[in-house]
Amino acid sequence: MDASDVIRTIDRILVEDFELDAEQVVPEASLREDLDLDSLDAVDLVVALEKAFGIRIDAKVVEKMQTVGDIHAYVRGVFESGEFPAAAPEPAREAGK
């Protein structure tokens, strides 16, 4: 996954999961003031990013992010470092649904 794929995926998550207009989702957009995302959204963003990229994200880092660009940079940084935090575990077993 190259840098542009990472950015495209993050922007798609913000548009689809958080029902934002694509025009709003620009690197300089403030998560709180411009996109009206709050601490509960941060929890859901972590879940969505972990699922999309198969990486483990520190929720405390996401809470401190200010802009869409901060998310881009963080996820790109994780990939570029080559030191992926442990991926989210695969399904352990089927619950009896």
Next chain:
Amino acid sequence: MQRVVITGMGLVSCLGRDLDEVTGSLREARPGLVRSEERERLGFISPLTGALRDFDPARWLSRKERRSMGEPALYAGAAAVQALEHAGLARDALRGPDYGVIFGNDSACGAGYENAARTLRDGTTRNLGSKAVVECMNSSPSMNLSVLLGSQGACWTMSAGCASGAHSIGQAWALVATGQQQAVLCGGAQELHWAGMAGFDALGAFADPSLDPAEAVRPFSRDRTGLVPSGGAAALIVESLDHARRRGARVLAEVLAYAFSSDGSHVTAPSGEGAARCIREAVRRAGVGLDEIEYVNAHAAGTRIGDAAEGRAILEAFGGRSPPVSSTKALSGHECWMAGASEVAYTILMCRAGFLAANRNFTGPEEGLEALDVIATRRDTRARLVLSDSFGFGGTNSALVLRVPEDA
């Protein structure tokens, strides 16, 4: 004491997608019940259930408003927004400490099941997301509605089994009548997720699964076999008459009295004595004569024991005579936690439209209840003074007496 009125209603009901459609279903005795393939697959003894058509909460609620809502809260939120519109109130009109929310709900089993299953499947809680804690809580509807409205007064859930919705109206009435709140959004919500109904099914309380869903619920009828569970939400705006007048609101009905009682005898089997005491007390508190009540919207869900106890209670409360009685559960199924609120809404819709719905599928009374005036076919009449009763597990009883104005 303040006079208390209902000025707005919103429904998420298997009987229709808006108040007009619900009124039409009541008028034509058109049930909203189906046979659920999912419940058949899951091994339900009776897979019959109420079903909502085209329910899309995004029609009324933004992502952020929906974000922390599980199934009952989504129904409640959609009903609440419609109730505000019906009452002529802006979305932020109940902002402030004079306004509150008291909503009936007694389970969030679907959310509990889904989150537990996901945790087991994934081997972690990391994937549950932000809504997991709130959506599993019984008070999810009231806490979400309070945030939705910006109300800053009462904010709690009424959990009293199948009388939850009725008691929520009663408690809203009490807070408004005593001047502690100027208006309260009240009502009831009921999940349709199978997990919320599996235990009830296991009791053998549901209707004969071989029956056509439309013929399955037979309240008060000698050949009744059980109830059909249903769900959705009913929301009502209850406010003081002064408050309604100040804002020029249309009064749909006045809540003349609310009475409650409990049986104190059995967890699931009603005594009937508590219900009779409750009905009698409600009429006494309303300050009207027993013979003035023109209609009773009965709780009767179609169960052998429950309907018989209620029939006896009505006859006892009314001194051996019977006002016209019908149970709209023949059409809606048993909307459980929401039933006491939805049935007040159904009753008001019928009174305003000039008819009393048929107690569909009534083929004749059981022995000892011949004196009960069950409305077998629709009566086109303008009832004005009506009573709605609701009963719940644990023997909790509620009765509300309403007056629907002549000009309504």
